[in-house]
Amino acid sequence: MYKIAISFLVLILTSLVHFNVWAQQQWTPKQWGETILIGSTLELRTETTEEIFENPAPLLWEIRKAGQKKPSYLFGTMHSGDEQVMAIGEDVLEWLEKCDVVALELDMDNINFMKMMNFIMMEDTVLTDLVSKEDYQLIKEAVKEKLGMAGAFLQVKRIKPLFLAGILGDGEEQSLNFSGDQPLFLDMWLQQKGKEYEKEIFGIETIDEQLAAIDKIPLAYQAQMLVQGLKEEDTKDKNMTAALLEVYVSRDLNAIYQFYQEQQTTANSFTQSFETAIIVHRNYIMAERMDALMQEKKRIFNAVGALHLPGKEGVINLLRQRGYEVKPVVE
Secondary structure, three states: OHHHHHHHHHHHHHHHHHHHHHHHHOOOHHHHHHOHHHHHHHOOOOOOOOOOOOOOOOOEEEEEEOOOOOOEEEEEEOOOOOHHHHHHHHHHHHHHHOOOEEEEOOOOOOOOHHHHHHHHEOOOOOHHHOOOHHHHHHHHHHHHHHHHHHHHHOOOOOEOHHHHHHHOOOOOOOOOOOOOOOOOOHHHHHHHHHHHOOOEEEEOOOHHHHHHHHOOOOHHHHHHHHHHHHOOOOHHHHHHHHHHHHHHHOOOHHHHHHHHHHHOOOOOHHHHHHHHHHHHHHHHHHHHHHHHHHHOOOOEEEEEEHHHOOOOOOHHHHHHHOOEEEEEOOO
16 A cells, blocks of 8 residues: 555656646647656746856755855755666765755655545546546556556546546656555655655655645646547657656756746646646745755755746745855756
8 A cells, every 4th residue: 555655646746747738838648647757847937038047057056044154955856766867866965965954845754645545536526527438438448558457456437637647657657556666766765865864854845735736727627638648649758758858867957947948838827827826836835944944053955846946936046035145066
């Protein structure tokens, strides 16, 4: 049960982002599922392109306020277990070890898994209320093909379509794992390392806050994503997944930010309001809670999705507005 819960947690951590990407770019749900491993690392922003960082703009930043002798750090992650991504994690351990606290988007050890799994299920609606009989059969066949006999454990009718899209993604990391060990993605690995080094672990957000954001996505819209994706070809999707990975391992925030700005199209009012709720609003929460932690005179290693960092309302600028000097760490 615990392994299944961890698998669903990975889906929750990454669901917020890929809905917004799909909605703004008219990406397919299957594409969303394939890129779910990226997580909130590469969340789409609607600002105009602007250079706000000195060059280079790496993934690791030093944070210091006047009078502080020892700095804290801010690291942009990618919710993936790819070996190239994990190598970046290895490279920042030197700075993690210097700190007293490891602060991540979520404290993975402080989550009510039963509550989380109950959230994934629809209460007053079933999937057959949202899709045609033909499309429901298509979904069932896709689940059987993807999971085999393990699919019998899923109450397909009751699972929210957004999570079914993630389950049916082609990447191994984001799929449900009913038997083997769930691969660690970078954020979970950083938490594990923090515990090994006897650091205090802090969740910047709560699971309730992330679940509340997901509930802003209408079920009918989720179902549209799911069905459309199952009917689409996936060659382009695989190319996009590779491109997402490539731009992250460049370790250049400017390149990452520019890549996503180039992908975006004109957003409608719904996606703009949704983006404000799940991205911009979360940035303000993150900056406020990081500030509160650092006010306790502790050194903090903050690790959040990489595209929470840049932009006028990104965490770096918000911390600067709070009086911190935030400068790149150049290895």
